[in-house]
Amino acid sequence: MTETWQTANRANWDERVPVHLRSYNLAPLRAGRGRLHPIEEAELGPVAGLRILHLQCHIGSDTLTLAQQGADVTGLDFSEPAIAAARALAAELNLNARFVLSDLYAAPQTLPEPASFDRVFTTWGTIYWLPDIDAWARVIAHFLKPGGTFYFADGHPTAYVFDDECALPDGRPGYFCPYFHQDPLIQDDPRDYADPTARLANTRTYQYSHPISRIVAALLSAGLTLEFLHEHASVPWRMFAQLVEHKDGLYRWPDKEWLPLAVSLRARRPATDTLPAQDPI
Numbered sequence: 001m002t003e004t005w006q007t008a009n010r011a012n013w014d015e016r017v018p019v020h021l022r023s024y025n026l027a028p029l030r031a032g033r034g035r036l037h038p039i040e041e042a043e044l045g046p047v048a049g050l051r052i053l054h055l056q057c058h059i060g061s062d063t064l065t066l067a068q069q070g071a072d073v074t075g076l077d078f079s080e081p082a083i084a085a086a087r088a089l090a091a092e093l094n095l096n097a098r099f100v101l102s103d104l105y106a107a108p109q110t111l112p113e114p115a116s117f118d119r120v121f122t123t124w125g126t127i128y129w130l131p132d133i134d135a136w137a138r139v140i141a142h143f144l145k146p147g148g149t150f151y152f153a154d155g156h157p158t159a160y161v162f163d164d165e166c167a168l169p170d171g172r173p174g175y176f177c178p179y180f181h182q183d184p185l186i187q188d189d190p191r192d193y194a195d196p197t198a199r200l201a202n203t204r205t206y207q208y209s210h211p212i213s214r215i216v217a218a219l220l221s222a223g224l225t226l227e228f229l230h231e232h233a234s235v236p237w238r239m240f241a242q243l244v245e246h247k248d249g250l251y252r253w254p255d256k257e258w259l260p261l262a263v264s265l266r267a268r269r270p271a272t273d274t275l276p277a278q279d280p281i
């Protein structure tokens with residue numbers, strides 16, 4: 001089979017599922033006290049009673065956290081083992097959530113429920129796996145009810161310019177990938193971010209950088225309005241070796257806030273709108 005961004009990335013994600021089932025801290029969720037990270041907890045607002053679509057839900061830990069908080073939630077991911085793990089976790093915890101196996105770009109066909117969600121939610125490690133940010137935004141707009149909102153939080157594209165692989169003598173991360181790089185960043189890396197001892201066999205990944213202006217422009221072109229865009233000097237994982245973990249579970253710079261580490265935004269589908277005439281998604 002010819003390798004594409006999709007087949008390579010899916011094989012890589014499939015293999016991470018058992019690793020993450022061992023290494024993600026699912027104890028609070030299992031104890032009935034699941035929490036999102038402090039950034040999105042503070043910004044998302046109450047979810048009880050809302051119909052939420054969680055894109056790229058992985059093993060469903062955040063999806064089920066939202067279900068535990070009273071949302072009627074649907075998780076979607078293209079990894080079969082991830083969706084199987086999410087369904088098993090939902091059954092184990094007796095939580096009512098639906099999980100759909102689908103590539104994000106095929107979601108309008110797999111999940112024929114346009115304009116039916118109060119919220120679309122996607123966080124931490126999502127758009128860097130997607131080549132077409134305009135089509136991504138159209139998928140989001142497609143599923144939102146008029147008046148519904150999209151919430152996004154992820155690593156800041158500026159921070160992804162830097163990496164520990166190119167560290168400076170003082171340990172700060174060095175230049176790694178240009179901000180406006182347009183081609184896929186193809187890497188062969190057996191490591192996993194959640195378990196330093198894990199070694200993956202499906203090492204090849206295709207990732208894509210999306211400047212902030214392109215993310216916002218894609219959402220606006222899809223017919224959404226931007227309500228806020230926040231830059232954070234904290235992030236929920238050790239993005240760089242130098243970062244220091246704080247009591248709230250977020251990682252920050254040890255001294256000066258050199259770069260933003262995360263970005264979050266909320267965009268709304270206007271209450272009375274007709275979405276712009278669009279190319280097929």
Ligand SMILES: C[S@@+](CC[C@H](N)C(=O)[O-])C[C@H]1O[C@@H](n2cnc3c(N)ncnc32)[C@H](O)[C@@H]1O
Binds near residue numbers: 058078130
């Ligand atoms: C870093 S994880 C997201 C993690 C999630 N925030 C969590 O808390 O578990 C990225 C997920 O995106 C999924 N993914 C990557 N490309 C995709 C695509 N084209 N369509 C659907 N899912 C995709 C992967 O299978 C993986 O589960």
